[in-house]
Amino acid sequence: MLTIENLEVHYTTDEGDVRAVDGVNLELDRNETIGLVGESGCGKTTTAKAIIRLLATNGRIAGGSIRFEGTELTALSDRDLRRDIRWNEVSMIPQNAMNGFDPVYTVGQQIVEVIRAHEPDTTKRDAMRRARDLFEELGIEGDRIDDYPHQFSGGMAQRAMVALALSLGPSIVLADEPTTALDVVIQDQILQVISDMQDELDSSMILITHDMSVVSETCDYIAVMYGGRIVEYADARTIIQNPCHPYTLGLRNSFPDITAESQELISIPGVPPNLIDPDEGCKFAPRCPFAQDECWEVTPTPEEFGEGHIVECHRAEEVDMLQTEAAKRETWVGEERDVGVQRDQRRVRPVETEQDSNSHE
Amino acid sequence: MSVKERLSDARGRLMGEIAIPSEAQILEFVRGTLQLFRGERMAQIGVLIILSFILLGLFAPALAPYDPGDMNRGEEGEILRLAGPSADHPFGTTNLGRDILSQVIFGARVSLIVGITAALVSTFIGTNVALVAGYYGGKTDDILMRVVDIAYGLPFLPFVIVLVFIFGAGLINIILVISLLMWRSSARVIRSEVLSQKGRPYIESADAIGASDFRKMYVHILPNILPLTVLYMAFGVAWAVIYEASIAFLGFGDPSMYSWGTMMYEAYATGAIRFAYWWVIPPGVCIMLMVMSVFFIGRSLEKLTNPDLRH
Amino acid sequence: MSNIKIAAEDVKTHFAVDDDLISRMFSRGQREVVKAVDGVSLQIHEGESFGLAGESGCGKTTLGKTILRLREPAEGKIYFDGEEITDKSGDELYEFRCEAQIIHQDPYTSLNPQFRVLQWVREPLKVHRIGSAREQIAKVHNTLERVGLRPASAYADKYPSELSGGERQRVGIARAIVLDPSFIVSDEPVSMLDVSIRAGIIDLLQRLQDNTGMSALFISHDLSLLKHICDRIGVMYLGKLVEVGPADQIINNPRHPYTQALVSSTPIINPDVDRDPITLEGDVPDPIDLPPGCRFAPRCPKMMQECTVEEPQMYDVEGGSEARCILYEESHGKSQ
């Protein structure tokens, strides 16, 4: 349904071009959920927003193609993209629902506005009734459509945002950290609501998050991103239980598991990569304990290991060695490997929106 | 502890707390500000204009071709009344034959003195009122803010005119009166900035190590509202110059000093503006240029208010 | 049992909703008050790391700040090293400030943007006038190295805006430990950091605690994180402790219905283990007008008639825990 081929997105800043997305390949079929996992600055949000060309003024799609049901989205005129694709086919759920609504209009008015913008012949009354039904289905009392956004609690606002996102029955929903700002009990309810509606409307979803446990429970496939590229892609079970790329292994080590008896958290030393005209070679090399000369010079090409398991690492064949070594603490936290070593690397924070300080990265 | 010990201890603690900026810090601050202006074309023009006015003001007696007060005479000795721009009077003469160029040069002095002093005084009052009201909150905040409301309630120019009229039109009075009324806007804006800074965790961290109120206000909050204070000082200069000129234009300026406002008042009052354009344009343009240059500097200072751009 | 480092006895912290001059005049009688912390008793032993969990708005941060006297308690008592510090002020509070410190959640606003790293970490020494200028600078460099900012000279004269989130948090920790305190409150220390950097900070905090014997209070909404760092965990709901006990007991065998709901809603990373989440209806009620009886009753799946009668006590349950629920009233004696 949706294919992305070596997509590149650059942000122009006064210090040079930030290559936020540097060659991403992705496939999404009907009623499928892909999790884009990664840390701040890895390009996961930019990749998703590039699909509907929702980039900041200084951002632009520098290369690659995005095909949806056969039509090339990057070639579409702004007007066509706006009329046919945005919210009609691809809608979005932001992280903080409270800020996602315009504070001076009621929630109902905003849902009606988007319905009538795409279906001019629907009357206001019908649109309002559709909004009311959506609310009921998502567990919000119908007559709350006349409330203002600030009158909703965190959880309720997010449900209203899901209603808005699904108001035109889109084929794809982009969920950008939908539950990060919520408490764990409400998060669980919202994830449940989203997957129920997804099955009902037969729509697929791209879930963007940094939380591996959420992804492992809700997504069919997981793409781990680092430095603007997908370093590992496979079905959820493989990524969690049989990861192969050093970065994925490192992420697994630093993620606390509530069921594990005694687990020693091991962090990945170093700081996120500098994306301004990056030199060749694997971007994870500076922080990777298995990096060899080859990793510093040649950018690794994605290879397939077993059915649908794609890894982008020169030493991917030595998967057993990588997995055993990565589990040991000394591999990662040797004395010289401490934070100090990375000082010389010029560190400029990329301009991407997911960089704002209040998101729970 | 005996009273003496307790006193010296308190003094020691106080002294220990005021982080008197070392020369390195001051040097670094100046370099940072200048470096900031490097990219700003508008600010550079502004700085150039202001510097030329300051030079004009400082060396007025040397630069002015004539004494602004004496009546110049033509070849046959008649008083050159309302003479148009000519070689020896580039800006022409007034109805009393005085040289307009010299008056303009001397006029720069008044505007600069009034502008800068009034801005300094009003920002000093405004910042401190804002710090105390914002930091302590509760009753003090209420009372101070009601005083600000009252200050806002007084229509500016009429109040200034009445005060100048009552206490006389001396330069000191004009400066005092203008700054007494200008502090109200900086107080209100800086207070809301103090409130937002006070809520930040770094103030709570200062609490946690036992820092005193004084230290939290003047060592922690003040540097963070300094950029806003500097911005208001710049705008203060601009507004003070406009107010001084308006007071002078309404005929309440300091008679002993040559101010651009008084020049325009004389030109207007004598009805000369109907044809003597050369009498009116130089002071008007000078006021506009000075005020604009200060606004240009103010706009680029606004970028200074964002600490990330400091280094 | 080692002696108690810090204890809170029925502490209550209230916030007046609007307390300016005029509305005080106009509000007849009792003013609207938010009971953020509504009667919490808690002991933290020497060298122990105690976890405080609960949803946002349950008062865990307010409690943490109240026992550090950064918030004024309306009622109740606070003891530090056995000595009461509830209404200490001036010089006595000065000594307490050396002994107890705080680490904040948001690395981007918990450092004064106008201070360089050296000035920020040195300030506690200056305020308490410990050592000469040279000694202070040496102590700061040593502390920066202890928190993993090596070489210290590379960080000393940097501004916070030049550092990454993880580095800033380490500067915050350096400032907290430069006075060698014996008790530290960390309020959600890692929730705003990248996952890979989090483990590094957690590791640092644990190492500091091991080699200095500090006792610590960790505040977090993430139960899986608390499980790995804390010896004991207390779960709070709407200003009151509902369950306290050893960490593995609370996670693997939660007794109070609310704790059970919390643990069961936490997503699990291991795909083979599936969980059946207990879903709670409705939202957290408004803390101003609380329902009578047990506060959790309106949302509790095991709600009974007696629950709405009067507020349950904390009852002992097996495994060394206590739970505030009348389910455990008959079989076990009341604990306090």
Add this chain to the structure above:
Amino acid sequence: MSMQRFILRRFVYLLFTYWAFITILFIMFRITPGDPTTLYVVEGMTKAERLATLQRYGLTEPLHVQYIQYIGDLLQGDLGESYRYNAMVSDILVVKFWNTIFLMGTSLTIAYSIGIMFGAYLGWVRGTVQEKLGLFIGLVFRSSPEFWIGIVLLSVFVFELGWFPWGGIKAIGAETSADFFSRYLSTSFLYHLAMPALTGAIYYMAQPILLMRSSMINVLNSDFIEIKQAEGLSSFQVIYKHAVRNSILPMATVIALVAGMSIGGSLVIETVFSWPGMGREMVESVHHNDYPMAMGAFFLMGSVVILMNFLADIAYVYLDPRVRYD
């Protein structure tokens, strides 16, 4: 905190501020250096005559008696007697009051309608050449005092082109019609109003342009604008239905505040165009030592300013549904 309670609170502050304003007024005109008689009594009067005048205007009683008497008069709207016109101050000022209100009202309406639209446009075309140009114009307008704009307009449109009259409110000699509306709706009135109103408009246009621009920039950076764009709404809808609607909120407060301040500013415009308004009356009466008239004009102006500040606080609450103030 409900809406009513907030408005009640603001009303109490209003009364307090108003009382303080009246007291300051009283003190200012009573305690002046030198003897009060030097202020407003025509020179060349003998000692006895001067004493008699003092008595006549009740200025010999102790201060607090005068104060209570003064408050009593104010409450009945009696602003005392003017020396120059030898008539009740309030009668003369009523007409002049409306002249000023009409003048400033028109200039502010023009200033804000153009200012808001132009400011919104600048906010939307952020980072382009037009924005730099617009900002430059805004700064030029803001840095020229009212009288300088007035004089420039005078010399261009009146002296050179002669399109408009030099000053005054009506053609010399035309009698003023008694009833209120015909006076202000006649073409000659508008003909005279054009220049002074334009001066005020230019001077007061700068602030809305700059404020609206920064307010637009803030709003355009917020999350919901990105969602509206993602919803596929036309840029017209995004700008006017959402961005401008949210940016207008802070403007409501500023409009009321500036309306108050502009009363003070009317002094200069009225002097340049000899417009018979309160401001000019005040300047003249101060020049001629006619203190009751000066005080009366000052009192009226102050009242308008304080009222406007009160409206500024209230306006924000109505426009922004999320603000249950404080």
